[in-house]
Amino acid sequence: MNDGDVSKQIQQMVTFIHQEAEEKANEISVCAEEEFNIEKLQLVEAEKKKIRQEYERKAKQVQVRKKIEYSMQLNASRIKFLQAQDDIVNAMKETASKELLRVSDDQNAYTYKKLLQAFSDDKNAYNYKKLLQALIVQSLLRLKESSVLLRCREMDKKVVESVLEDSKREYVEKANLRAPAITIDKVYLPPPPSGSEQHGPSCSGGVVIASQDGKIVCENTLDARLDVAFRQKLPQIRKHLFG
Structure with a gap:
């Protein structure tokens, strides 16, 4: 190759x-x-x-x-x-x-009539004096104490004093018990609200009755009654207003 x-x-x-x-x-x-x-x-x-x-x-x-x-x-x-x-x-x-606030005005007879329907058997006589008596009797029936202390507004003191004996007699008839000893407290409930003190302590009327030892208290002021009625009727009020 x-x-x-x-x-x-x-x-x-x-x-x-x-x-x-x-x-x-x-x-x-x-x-x-x-x-x-x-x-x-x-x-x-x-x-x-x-x-x-x-x-x-x-x-x-x-x-x-x-x-x-x-x-x-x-x-x-x-x-x-x-x-x-x-x-x-x-x-x-x-x-x-x-x-x-108009309840303490005797001219507002219609209001008294409605209020007294819950307290008194006398449907024809209605004024603040009768209303106070009905509130006192109701409180006495709640407490059923032999001796109680009653507190009211200073402006209502004379009216309260004028119905004490009638209140005792009515209590004895309804409760079938001896009449209690009622002492009017020297410390008064607040006065009704005025234009200058709208948010201060106030009371539209009524009484507060307590046992002498202060352990049992029945607050039967008109304001307290309104609060009770308001709480009880609140569901119905809301249903009526808002459905």
């Missing part, structure tokens, strides 16, 4: 090796491109998933905030509504409380 043949054979081998290397390089390049594309898609999908999760999380936060704000606004509206109802009911009570 001469040098030409050897050189030709070597050139063929070199060409073959180059061709095989190029094919291998192309194969590696294709595989690398495929792996790159797969990895890129995986990374893109992973990032898309993160973005979707973040969006869903923020969307839920927005929904929660909206629900909280709606609930707060709803509660605030309910509070305002209930406050408005309370204002109306309290205004009614305030009006009734002002009406009580």
Whole structure:
């Protein structure tokens, strides 16, 4: 084999090796491109998933905030509504409380008639004097003590003194017990409210009777009676006004 043949054979081998290397390089390049594309898609999908999760999380936060704000606004509206109802009911009570101040005026006979229907058997006689007597008798019947202490407004003292004996007799008839000893307390109930002291202690009338030891107290003032009636009738008042 001469040098030409050897050189030709070597050139063929070199060409073959180059061709095989190029094919291998192309194969590696294709595989690398495929792996790159797969990895890129995986990374893109992973990032898309993160973005979707973040969006869903923020969307839920927005929904929660909206629900909280709606609930707060709803509660605030309910509070305002209930406050408005309370204002109306309290205004009614305030009006009734002002009406009580007219009870000590003997000219308001209709009011006495309504009040005495709950206290007295005499439906035809009604004035503040009769009302005080009815309140005293009712308190005595509640306590049934042999000796009691009576507290009234200073302006009502003479009227109270004038009905004590009649009150005792009525008590004896109804309770079938001995007449109790009644002592008028030297500490008086507050006077009716005046224009200058609307929020101070006041009393529209009536009496407070207690046992001598002070352990049992029957508060039978007109204001106390109004409070009791108001609490008892409050459900009916609300139903009538607001349904």
